Amino acid sequence: MASVARDLQGKKCLECGSEHLFRDYERGELICNDCGIVLEDSLIDQGPEWRSFDSEQDERRARTGSPMTFLSHDKGLATEISWSNKDYYGKRIPHKNRAQIYRVRKWHQRIRVSNAAERNLSLALQMLNDNGGKLGIPKDIKETAALVYRRAVEKNLIRGRSIESIVCASLYAACRMVNLPRTLDEISKASEVNKKKIGKAYRHLAKELSLNLKPTTPYSYVAQFCNKLDLDKQAIVISEEIVRKSIESGISSGKGPTGVAAASIYIASVLVGKPRTQKEVARVSGVTEVTIRNRYKEISKALDIPGLE
Numbered sequence: 001m002a003s004v005a006r007d008l009q010g011k012k013c014l015e016c017g018s019e020h021l022f023r024d025y026e027r028g029e030l031i032c033n034d035c036g037i038v039l040e041d042s043l044i045d046q047g048p049e050w051r052s053f054d055s056e057q058d059e060r061r062a063r064t065g066s067p068m069t070f071l072s073h074d075k076g077l078a079t080e081i082s083w084s085n086k087d088y089y090g091k092r093i094p095h096k097n098r099a100q101i102y103r104v105r106k107w108h109q110r111i112r113v114s115n116a117a118e119r120n121l122s123l124a125l126q127m128l129n130d131n132g133g134k135l136g137i138p139k140d141i142k143e144t145a146a147l148v149y150r151r152a153v154e155k156n157l158i159r160g161r162s163i164e165s166i167v168c169a170s171l172y173a174a175c176r177m178v179n180l181p182r183t184l185d186e187i188s189k190a191s192e193v194n195k196k197k198i199g200k201a202y203r204h205l206a207k208e209l210s211l212n213l214k215p216t217t218p219y220s221y222v223a224q225f226c227n228k229l230d231l232d233k234q235a236i237v238i239s240e241e242i243v244r245k246s247i248e249s250g251i252s253s254g255k256g257p258t259g260v261a262a263a264s265i266y267i268a269s270v271l272v273g274k275p276r277t278q279k280e281v282a283r284v285s286g287v288t289e290v291t292i293r294n295r296y297k298e299i300s301k302a303l304d305i306p307g308l309e
């Protein structure tokens, strides 16, 4: 059972600034009710174990030049080195060069040992690409996500967690980094990975990789939610105006940004004569209708907007 704790007074979500936090004592977690991020947890999820990566992978990349894309696990690295004392053309290799050749072969053998990890990376990046595609995430953001994922692998952050949750967390982080945040709900739906697991994995990455992402603001969500609701530029501009006034009036402080964005869009849609229902707005924003209604009431009161319902 989750319950609200007294020690949460004045505490805000590090990700979205919401004050709607609750502590799940049974699971030992502190969770944000608005964005779903697990802020503190005493548990780690028991996903498949993942082999750690050795630094040779990087060394190899450094020697063979930068990969074409971070989304591809081994672009242009499929060379094989023979173990005989013959060179590429079948000529015997002079003895004085053999030590050097031996070192190269030794090095190549070590690379082969990491093939299992390489395969896992390849699968993870494929998963990242697919989920990113389903979410309509542009290629450069997927590249950023792949980079975050690689760093997580290098720092051995996958251990004890599922690969899927780290893949999703990397996508979530990348979208945040370019200030085009996707909600955990969206990523969870596209990937069919549990929202809480993604949230936990994300916090883990953010902390260990020092991602230091600023809390999101309602602005970051307005355009994408409007697009999904088939609302045009005019609705976006008015929604942003309502967001701005809500922030200035102080009523959005401590509230989840998706809820503020959703309520502002709901109001704007009515104002521009293309009303969308609270249910429709709730569906695209991942915010409950109750939250939209609450934010709507606060905003319309503070901004003196006549009743729309």
Ligand SMILES: [Zn+2]
Pocket (backbone or CB within 6 Å): 013, 014, 015, 016, 017, 018, 032, 033, 034, 035, 036, 037, 256
């Ligand atoms: Zn939050």
